[in-house]
Amino acid sequence: MRVVVVGGGYAGISCLIRLHGRFRECQRILVDPGHLHIKRTRLQEIVRRPLEGLREPFVDLAARFGFRMRHGLVDCRPASLAGYSREGRLPLGKRGLAFDFLVVATGSPDRTPPGRAADVITVADTATPAGGKRLLAAAEKTRRGGPPLAIVGAGATGLQYLFELLETGVPGPGLLLVDRGQRLLSGQPEAIRDYVAGRLASAGVRVLSNTRMTSFRGGGRAGSLRVAGPGGRRAHNVSAVMFCPGSGGRRLRADPYGRVLVGRRTLPNVFSAGDAASWAARGQDGRTAQAAVRKGRHAADNIRREVRGRMMQEFLTPNLGFFLSMGPRDAAGWVASPSRVVTGLPAAGLREAIETRYELMLEGIDTFAAF
Numbered sequence: 001m002r003v004v005v006v007g008g009g010y011a012g013i014s015c016l017i018r019l020h021g022r023f024r025e026c027q028r029i030l031v032d033p034g035h036l037h038i039k040r041t042r043l044q045e046i047v048r049r050p051l052e053g054l055r056e057p058f059v060d061l062a063a064r065f066g067f068r069m070r071h072g073l074v075d076c077r078p079a080s081l082a083g084y085s086r087e088g089r090l091p092l093g094k095r096g097l098a099f100d101f102l103v104v105a106t107g108s109p110d111r112t113p114p115g116r117a118a119d120v121i122t123v124a125d126t127a128t129p130a131g132g133k134r135l136l137a138a139a140e141k142t143r144r145g146g147p148p149l150a151i152v153g154a155g156a157t158g159l160q161y162l163f164e165l166l167e168t169g170v171p172g173p174g175l176l177l178v179d180r181g182q183r184l185l186s187g188q189p190e191a192i193r194d195y196v197a198g199r200l201a202s203a204g205v206r207v208l209s210n211t212r213m214t215s216f217r218g219g220g221r222a223g224s225l226r227v228a229g230p231g232g233r234r235a236h237n238v239s240a241v242m243f244c245p246g247s248g249g250r251r252l253r254a255d256p257y258g259r260v261l262v263g264r265r266t267l268p269n270v271f272s273a274g275d276a277a278s279w280a281a282r283g284q285d286g287r288t289a290q291a292a293v294r295k296g297r298h299a300a301d302n303i304r305r306e307v308r309g310r311m312m313q314e315f316l317t318p319n320l321g322f323f324l325s326m327g328p329r330d331a332a333g334w335v336a337s338p339s340r341v342v343t344g345l346p347a348a349g350l351r352e353a354i355e356t357r358y359e360l361m362l363e364g365i366d367t368f369a370a371f
């Protein structure tokens with residue numbers, strides 16, 4: 001029995017760890033183009049800690065959890081998956097890679113910046129030493145009195161980078177937050193939105209809402225960020241643009257058990273997990289690490305059930321909470337119910353506990369089974 005997992009992010013690694021714990025007799029193979037598992041939920045921390053702590057070599061995880069590694073980029077469009085499902089084989093290498101079950105966990109594709117703005121710093125860039133250096137250099141320029149640093153996208157990701165930058169001493173008026181929406185963090189409880197807006201206002205961060213980035217041209221001491229908003233089209237001199245537009249792109253569709261659907265057809269041997277797919281289940285379906293970990297584990301359990309001739313189970317885990325990190329000592333979020341809002345140091349502690357729980361799982365201490 002061989003399970004091939006495509007994509008070594010939160011969903012893929014959680015699936016492999018669960019298979020190691022509960023279905024060790026199956027052979028497990030991870031396919032990913034990279035060499036490192038990236039802890040993306042902490043990527044904004046690169047402005048204050050080394051990147052090494054946020055990446056884990058796949059070879060180490062493979063040794064710890066008994067899987068094999070193949071490097072490659074797999075075409076995971078629905079029609080291609082239907083072909084792999086029929087043949088029980090991925091087109092990798094000369095002979096292909098045979099599987100009994102395939103798990104697609106390739107995450108969300110990065111959105112392309114508008115106006116072919118190649119100079120912007122993307123979230124993916126910050127997972128590389130060169131990208132991290134560019135962000136730090138821009139922050140330093142702003143700190144020394146240069147033009148402001150722009151953050152495009154005021155969702156949770158953009159805000160997390162912003163608060164980390166504030167923490168490193170970039171002054172609030174040196175940060176320009178641009179968002180096409182009218183309100184920050186729409187969808188989150190008002191108490192959280194008010195708390196975050198209050199911190200932005202007291203720091204003096206300039207927020208341009210209802211405003212969309214149209215292009216950016218970098219170069220020299222300052223780049224030119226062009227935007228379109230309520231006041232018409234404007235250009236702002238900025239030290240850099242940190243581009244955080246949120247996850248986009250179409251997701252694969254999957255049934256309540258996590259099996260990929262192509263049209264009306266279920267692919268019986270192809271599962272999905274994480275940002276890559278939307279499941280028609282009653283459980284949470286957001287593009288979050290929280291959902292990715294749980295769906296990765298759920299897909300592993302359903303594969304085991306299927307092999308043992310047992311009924312697969314629908315994914316029912318609800319959204320258990322939300323936390324926005326606002327630097328090492330501050331956060332805002334809720335646990336168990338959106339009416340239970342926590343802010344400040346206690347919230348930062350809770351968020352850290354959530355991260356620690358994941359780190360422990362990577363070390364082989366799995367507390368997810370308990371709650």
Ligand SMILES: Cc1cc2nc3c(=O)[nH]c(=O)nc-3n(C[C@H](O)[C@H](O)[C@H](O)COP(=O)(O)OP(=O)(O)OC[C@H]3O[C@@H](n4cnc5c(N)ncnc54)[C@H](O)[C@@H]3O)c2cc1C
Nearest residue numbers: 007009010011040041074106107274275287288289290292
């Ligand atoms: C800065 C930041 C902060 C965040 N904070 C939080 C948070 O606090 N809480 C939270 O719940 N979520 C948070 N998120 C969202 C969270 O990181 C994502 O939801 C999560 O990473 C999704 O996990 P995944 O396994 O689906 O994909 P990913 O973690 O993105 O992993 C995808 C993997 O698939 C591989 N891959 C991609 N394409 C292919 C292909 N074609 N073939 C083979 N391999 C492929 C990639 O190399 C990668 O290793 C944050 C995101 C960012 C960027």
